[in-house]
Amino acid sequence: MINPVFKANFFIITCAFFTTGSSAQITNGSFETGHFDGWSANDTQSTSFDPLAVRPANTPPALAFLYPDSPFADGYPVTDGTYSASHGFDGHGGLITISQDAFINDVELSFDWGASLFLLGEGSARLFNVNFRNTNDNTLLSSINIASFEAVFGTQDTGIVIGETVDLTAYLGTTVNIEFEWVVPDQATGPAASFIDNIAIVPSPSGLTFICISGTIACKRRR
Numbered sequence: 001m002i003n004p005v006f007k008a009n010f011f012i013i014t015c016a017f018f019t020t021g022s023s024a025q026i027t028n029g030s031f032e033t034g035h036f037d038g039w040s041a042n043d044t045q046s047t048s049f050d051p052l053a054v055r056p057a058n059t060p061p062a063l064a065f066l067y068p069d070s071p072f073a074d075g076y077p078v079t080d081g082t083y084s085a086s087h088g089f090d091g092h093g094g095l096i097t098i099s100q101d102a103f104i105n106d107v108e109l110s111f112d113w114g115a116s117l118f119l120l121g122e123g124s125a126r127l128f129n130v131n132f133r134n135t136n137d138n139t140l141l142s143s144i145n146i147a148s149f150e151a152v153f154g155t156q157d158t159g160i161v162i163g164e165t166v167d168l169t170a171y172l173g174t175t176v177n178i179e180f181e182w183v184v185p186d187q188a189t190g191p192a193a194s195f196i197d198n199i200a201i202v203p204s205p206s207g208l209t210f211i212c213i214s215g216t217i218a219c220k221r222r223r
């Protein structure tokens with residue numbers, strides 16, 4: 001008698017939960033050295049009210065009177081410690097970037113930021129992006145648009161955004177260049193002001209990192 005052959009396919013998912021460590025993979029993420037130590041900082045604007053810089057709390061933007069109902073009216077915001085990075089753009093446009101290489105040891109990039117713009121309705125949208133680049137040849141791996149400010153007349157203000165996050169799971173366990181980029185494409189781009197602070201690589205809100213490895217196996221059993 002031939003024993004029946006039992007054959008079944010099983011889809012298995014092997015999952016691992018683990019808590020992850022501190023968020024020390026970003027150097028000077030809160031700008032508390034008072035400078036851009038650890039960062040590559042570039043501002044290609046031909047003119048600006050406030051060039052890209054690390055500034056202490058209560059530093060007023062050059063044209064703060066244009067944002068009377070904004071947090072920026074009281075000075076460039078600082079959400080962690082004493083300093084933040086900030087700039088006020090206007091004039092002939094350009095790119096404003098800060099970047100650094102970082103080992104991705106956790107699943108989210110977290111940062112605080114905000115912007116206030118008084119626009120004349122000219123040109124293209126002003127963009128705030130987070131870019132990921134190859135550390136060897138600087139090629140762009142991915143770009144996440146955080147905000148787009150359309151070129152319409154009037155004031156646009158985000159307030160102070162605490163804990164903006166970007167998913168890092170695609171780069172977990174690798175080293176990539178993290179770039180914060182403000183795209184100011186045209187003439188008459190502002191006046192505008194923006195800040196960023198408290199940049200860190202952090203666990204997911206649950207404090208758990210969840211990784212799954214999936215696959216299919218075939219099993220045979222004779223009786």
Ligand SMILES: [Ca+2]
Binds near residue numbers: 080
């Ligand atoms: Ca800070």
